[in-house]
């Protein structure tokens with residue numbers, strides 16, 4: 364690339380808050396075939412709120428106190444939403460012992476002498492818990508695009524918590540703009556399949572890769588590359604950093620974690636999904652000027 368073309372491209376990006384870290388990033392942006400987008404915090408705002416709380420065998424207020432005690436120890440965004448909800452409901456605070464965090468699954472602890480687990484289906488299966496009693500509610504809530512989290516107390520299913528995370532306003536327009544440029548759009552998420560499918564269909568995303576463990580996200584990028592695609596990955600979380608590094612072009616959401624921002628080749632300062640097609644377009648413009 365000529366130094367002038369690169370300066371122009373970098374300058375155009377900077378004006379829009381699209382920061383290219385180097386000349387290679389600009390050149391790679393011109394040649395992307397597929398864009399992989401993390402769901403939570405990238406396509407959505409990453410600020411989940413509890414919309415439904417269903418208690419099964421235990422009094423609702425009591426269950427809320429048990430769950431909040433576990434989630435207070437967790438750093439997961441879903442956990443923070445559960446704690447906020449419990450406090451708003453005035454659920455008495457309890458303390459948790461033996462807290463265990465299981466990345467990509469959920470968490471568990473001993474609260475008031477009871478074994479409490481909160482997380483996804485995989486976590487419950489790993490704990491040998493029969494999710495039959497909550498299966499119908501879980502599926503119904505997930506089908507609406509909400510994240511359904513399960514609760515177990517002393518080895519038995521005890522509740523379902525639904526959380527909604529608003530889709531970013533420009534997410535659908537960003538997908539449409541990428542399609543117009545002939546680029547395939549993929550959603551990559553640790554969230555459950557039904558929730559991911561619902562949001563993907565709202566946004567008209569081509570492919571969904573759901574229920575991916577944090578440590579497996581980069582392997583999914585490598586699979587797409589092995590199929591001959593040049594891949595850009597857009598993410599915000601600590602979990603996304605290895606995938607951002609694996610991708611041909613790593614794009615971080617400016618509102619994301621420091622690790623994601625440090626790892627990426629491009630940073631979207633305005634945290635606007637529409638800046639993804641803008642970044643790729645700037646890359647193409649730069650390349651054209653080189654020839």
Ligand code: ADP
Pocket residue numbers: 402403434437438439441442466467468469470481482483510511512552553554555575576577600602
């Ligand atoms: P994402 O890729 O969407 O950021 P994670 O890999 O962090 O998701 O988590 C995957 C899933 O594990 C979540 O959608 C949720 O169902 C469950 N989970 C993880 N941590 C927690 C927690 N502290 N409380 C409740 N559920 C959790």
Ligand code: MG
Pocket residue numbers: 401402403404405598599600
């Ligand atoms: Mg995320």
